[in-house]
Amino acid sequence: MQQPSFGFVAAISNEPKSSLERTAHREEGGSATWELYLRRRSLIQQFLRSSLSLRYLQKQQDKVHALKRCSFYLDIEPKYVNVRDQNHVLHRTEVLQLIDQQRLQRMRKMGKAQTQIQLLLLTELLEQLQQGWEELNFYVEVCDTVTFFSQWDRIRQKLSKLTGFMETLLSLEFPGKICVKHSLVSHADLTGTRLPSIRLSLYTKMPVVFDRSESFALKNWARLKWVTGNQESHLEQCELSFKLLTVGLETGVNRTRQVSSSSCIVPDLKPGRSYEFTIRRSPEQTLVFDEWHDTIVLTTCTAEDWWSSTCAKEDEVTHGRASRFIHLKSYE
Incomplete structure (x- = not known):
């Protein structure tokens, strides 16, 4: 999956926080200020047309919409283990059949809660990105130079937050692992068989x-x-x-x-x-x-x-x- 490029953030971070820092060493302060405005405005426009483009927002919206329609399941690893019976004969057994049902139900509830939180976070992140796009677009398309420079610190902070939101959104696009703190299998009937560590994660099926x-x-x-x-x-x-x-x-x-x-x-x-x-x-x-x-x-x-x-x-x-x-x- 292609990840968004945040190279322009470093370029914006290197920009002086105040136009006076740049124009103090120029003989023609007005011309230097205008050049600085055009450069900063161009960097933000590049951000809105590439990393945070309307096409990107629509694509992410479609992904979250599809994810909300999916079915989420527990993925158990390993799937099978060799269990020794009372006659010391090994049998290939499905791990799911060995898991205590009450503990499995707790894991299902935990998985459901984790899924609901994930979907809520994705929805909130998309709303924040959409609002951020509208705010930045307002600064570059509507505001005059005086307002633009007066809001530059706010713009820098907004860009930093939006790039963080985009990275978080990328990490939440796929279901994650589920932490297992206690054994899921009752060892009473395993007759000395030692089971490997059971790992749980979530996976999806299309609707x-x-x-x-x-x-x-x-x-x-x-x-x-x-x-x-x-x-x-x-x-x-x-x-x-x-x-x-x-x-x-x-x-x-x-x-x-x-x-x-x-x-x-x-x-x-x-x-x-x-x-x-x-x-x-x-x-x-x-x-x-x-x-x-x-x-x-x-x-x-x-x-x-x-x-x-x-x-x-x-x-x-x-x-x-x-x-x-x-x-x-x-x-x-």
Whole structure:
């Protein structure tokens, strides 16, 4: 990842704190002051167009926005160890199965708190950088030379703070380690087996999102398709939930099913009604933070519309395509 260059900060730091320090040795003080103003203004403009450019701010905003939608998990190292049973036979065992469940829950809570703090800090840093950009841009685009020089100490301090914020932002873009102060494994059943030190850290998975170009509803059924941004060869277990969006005193019931594919046919829907569908990964033992889930609203055709040209054409086009997915897991 390309890190921001802060070489201009040293250049600004070497600038005299007062214009009088520079103009005292010049015969034409006005000309020297103007040259000093142009040089300082140019350095700040360079900062706003390179390291703290609007493109950089938008890129960081997109990263934080995507990170807030991710799922955070505990990463346990090592994954497997050799454990000796009562007959002194070694067995390859998953470390997760050896960890005390109460201690694992504490680590999950710690991981969740750490993740929430990280996301809050990233949001705050982005706000500070945006405000800093606006303030510096005001000094170079609006202020006259007198105001500019009178605020130079403040500008220098602001530049120093902003460069620090950018470095901190860079360090928070990825989940970190979790400090383990006590043993996570009860040694009562290990029969003398000595385990290596267990290390915990956090990692993310991209969110599951609906493919809106491939998800649709007809008269009394709907087809949902979703994708993930992870480069995984196997299909993950997901939870697909849906509910009828009610009208008046009508009550709707939420229904949820486990799905092991990337698409699903949902039958037995009411014609001419809107349904809200939500997709998420099925919870795992190591999940610590998973607050954002993608949602899509689809509306089925009414009985009258079913015979209209629009729905009829849609059915003709999609009937053959949908039949290929009839073998997928359906809702009862």
